[in-house]
Amino acid sequence: xxxxxxxxxxxxxxxxxxxxxxxxxxxxxxxxxxxxxxxxxxxxxxxxxxxxxxxxxxxxxxxxxxxxxxxxxxxxxxxxxxxxxxxxxxxxxxxxxxxxxxxxxxxxxxxxxxxxxxxxxxxxxxxxxxxxxxxxxxxxxxxxxxxxxxxxxxxxxxxxx
Numbered sequence: 711x712x713x714x715x716x717x718x719x720x721x722x723x724x725x726x727x728x729x730x731x732x733x734x735x736x737x738x739x740x741x742x743x744x745x746x747x748x749x750x751x752x753x754x755x756x757x758x759x760x761x762x763x764x765x766x767x768x769x770x771x772x773x774x775x776x777x778x779x780x781x782x783x784x785x786x787x788x789x790x791x792x793x794x795x796x797x798x799x800x801x802x803x804x805x806x807x808x809x810x811x812x813x814x815x816x817x818x819x820x821x822x823x824x825x826x827x828x829x830x831x832x833x834x835x836x837x838x839x840x841x842x843x844x845x846x847x848x849x850x851x852x853x854x855x856x857x858x859x860x861x862x863x864x865x866x867x868x869x870x871x
Contacts, residue, residue: 718743719853720827722871724801725751727823727859731798734758736821738814739804740772740782748801749775762791765805793817803827812836815860819843822863829858 721743728735728751735748740763752759756779761772764785776782785791788810793800800821802811811826812835818824829849832838837858841847844860848869859866 717741717855719850719855720744720801720803720825720857721747722852723825723850723857723859724748724799726871727799727825731822732757733798733822734760734795736793736795736797736800736818737761738800738802738811739763739827740768741803742771744801744803745772745775749780752780760795763804764788789813794820797821799823799825801825801827809836812838812840815840816843819862822861824860826858826860827855829856830854 724744724747735752735757737744737748737760740761745761748759759780761780761782762785763769763772766784769784772782793814797818800818802814802824804811815824815826815837826837828835829837841858841860844862846861846864846866848859848866850857850871
């Protein structure tokens with residue numbers, strides 16, 4: 711498990727977007743920071759949260775959060791995962807092979823907001839050709855681990871954290 715504090719650099723985006731949205735949340739890749747925050751933020755109102763991870767070693771951690779409103783599942787085939795839900799927030803931060811993250815971004819253009827962690831690795835994760843598919847983009851530069859917020863629904867010009 712990666713427990714370095716800088717790995718939580720996407721938390722300001724998640725916290726802010728959580729406060730301004732009300733719908734279901736998708737988390738692709740469980741994590742020490744995002745899963746804990748999203749679970750407890752969703753808890754008071756049982757806001758639907760879906761956590762999917764492709765690494766079996768993370769499942770004992772993630773499964774601790776499973777409830778009737780927080781779905782937790784191991785993914786063995788990312789392309790077959792149904793991402794068509796009406797997501798208010800979709801976090802893309804999983805350890806899929808190569809450009810899988812970019813493929814997921816393509817399939818999440820309908821989400822209100824997509825939070826793309828590790829944006830500085832845009833070539834490695836196949837983000838380069840996908841970012842332009844989103845009308846609005848905001849790059850967080852507060853850490854060496856970058857986070858990109860994407861949307862085709864909400865104007866991010868002038869967006870600040």
